[in-house]
Amino acid sequence: MTAEHETAAKPGVRISLKWMLVALVLLGAGLGLLGRMFFRHHEIFQVSLNILSTIVPFLLAIGTLIVCARRLRSRGLILWALAILCMPLVGFGTLLLSQMFMRPGPGGLGMMTTKQIIATELPKQYEEPWVWNELNRRLQDGKLSAAEADAAVMEVAKQMKAAKPGGWDKPMNWQNEFMEATTAAGMLSDETIIAFSDAFYGPEPTVEPFQRLREGLSRNTRMHIKYGSTWADHSGVPVQLLWTINKATVDGDPIKFNHNNHNARSSDFHGYFNHEFEAGDHRLEIELDCAYIDADKMFGLNTNDLPADRWPVARKRWTKKIKVPFKVYTGAQQIVKLDTDPKLDPASVRSIRVDRFVVQQSNEGYSVAAKLLFDDSLPISLSMDVVAVIDDQEVELGGSYILLQDQGRMFSGSENRGNLDSIDPETRFGDILLVPNAAHIERNPEAKAVWGKPIRFRNVPLERLDLQNSEPEPE
Known part of the structure; x- marks a missing residue:
């Protein structure tokens, strides 16, 4: 056999000029559509590009393999191409079928034993729903x-x-149903409930x-005690915590609380x-009477002013003692620092x-009022006497403070008032003087320092509402 015959016998893929022109036209149209989608429908462009980059090349490769196999008359190669084509379908089908036997949730919880x-x-x-959904189903x-x-x-x-040794400060949304159901069925031991x-x-x-x-x-003297959680009714807790004050003493002397809203x-x-x-140093001691009462025993019970000896039978009962040391200062002792750092x-x-x-x-002359606003840029707490200076008269408008805290700010109010005997009808301006006075803020334990120099606002415009005619004009 000659070399010419050997070359002619070799198989190959031939593409006619007509089909090449058709392919070029389709390619150009496709690129044009992709460009249009890129600028007008970006999400559709991304989906189309993913398909053209994965599914289309896969199908073209399978099609090319089948065409070549037919020309070679290789039945095995055709079957191999069809097997490759079916692999994604078999894989997705197996995945869908497995989901029928596996419950939703990460980790395939439906396939695990309860112990696992x-x-x-x-x-x-x-703190997530998946485990509790599976346990509730079982x-x-x-x-x-x-x-x-x-x-x-x-x-x-x-x-x-x-996670939170001091107690829970939010509702237990996902555990709620499981806790209520297992408690009602009597499945929980006293040890576990407690x-x-x-x-x-x-x-x-x-x-x-x-x-x-x-x-x-x-x-x-104000006292605030916190014990328990406000979320008990929204968390499926089997028992309610009841507590009240048995007795309280200061340095051993009994005291009585007033205005108690507990x-x-x-x-x-x-x-x-x-x-x-x-x-000097002192100590407040408080003894609490506490009990865990089953939630179903609390139905219809009004605990306002209900003495502890009338509470329902408790699952657990105990006493807690609170000791609060505190210090009392002399009249002249400085408690809060006056800071003058520029x-x-x-x-x-x-x-x-x-x-x-x-x-x-006003009834006796004139009323003077000033309203102060404090920006978030305030660098230090303030405690001050507010004084208005009008016509060379100093008018005391009262004390005011603003305390900067880690969780926001506390303030006494932004409006201050005082009385003035007389004022010139032509007066249109006055001064406002802020004089440091830590006494207004010193009772707050968070107050460590306040600004320690006077601040003066000069020539502040006055709103002379006293000069406005209150009588209706004749028609």
């Missing part, structure tokens, strides 16, 4: 034993206590920082007491401005 879920998945997902299908339910709740209590409740309500009461006091004062189910206690203190000068950053400066008529 509690041991491996629950510690990681106790509970409803009767495939969850009391021992498994008890173990699940005990594991949750362990994780809660590790462990979960301890983790939820927290082990200890908390007391707000005690306010600062000076010697000799017997005015109302009921036994509330997590907060606000009260006041009167006591005359000497300068970098903290509120006037230098213009963080205070006068919003209104008004003169009104």
Whole structure:
């Protein structure tokens, strides 16, 4: 056989000029459509580009393989091409079929045993819905034993206590249904219920920082105690925490709280007491009577002013003692520092401005009012006497403070008022003077320092509302 015959016998792929022109036209049209989609329909462009980059080359490769196999008359190669074509269909079909036997959720929870879920998945997902949806399904299908339910709740209590040792401060949305169902079915042991409740309500009461006091004062002293959680009714907790104050003493002397708005189910206690203190260190001691009462026993029960000896039978009952040391200062002792660091000068950053400066008529002369506004750029807390200077007369408008805190700010109010005997009808301007006075803010334990130099706003325009005619004009 000659070389010419050998060359002619070799198979090849031939494309006619006609089909090449058709392919070029289709390619140009396709590129034009892609360009149009890129500028007008970007999301469709991305989907089309993904298809052209994956599915289309795959189908072209299979088609080319089949064409070549037919020309070679290779039946095995055709079958191999068809097998490759079916592989994605078989894979997706198998995936869909497997999902019929696997419950939704990460990790294939439906394929795990309950013991595996509690041991491996629950510690990681106790605040997510997937584990609880699966446990609730097994509970409803009767495939969850009391021992498994008890173990699940005990594991949750362990994780809660590790994450927030002081107690839970938000609702338990995903655990709610499971807790209510297992409690109603009597599947939880006393030990587990108490462990979960301890983790939820927290082990200890908390007391707000005690306010600062000076010697000799017997005015109302504020007390705030927090114990428990406001989210108990939204978390499926099997028991309610009830607590009340048994007794309270200051340095061993009994005291009585006034204006007490606490009921036994509330997590907060606000009260006041009167006591005359000497300068020095003192200690407040409070004893609480506490109980866990089953939630179903609380139905229809009004705990306002209900004495502890009338509470329902408790699942657990105990007493808690709170000891609060505090200090009483002498009358002349400085409590809050007057800071004069120029970098903290509120006037230098213009963080205070006068919003209104008004003169009104009053029963005995004139009323003067000033409204101050404080920007977020205020660099330091303020405690001051506000004084208006009008016609060389100083008018005391009262004390004011603004306390910067980690969680925002506390202030006494932005409006200050005072009285003025007389004012010239032609007066249209006045001054406002802010004189540092830490006494207005020193009772707050968070107050460490305030600005210590006077701030004066000069020639502030006066709103002379006293000059406006209040009589209706004749028609």
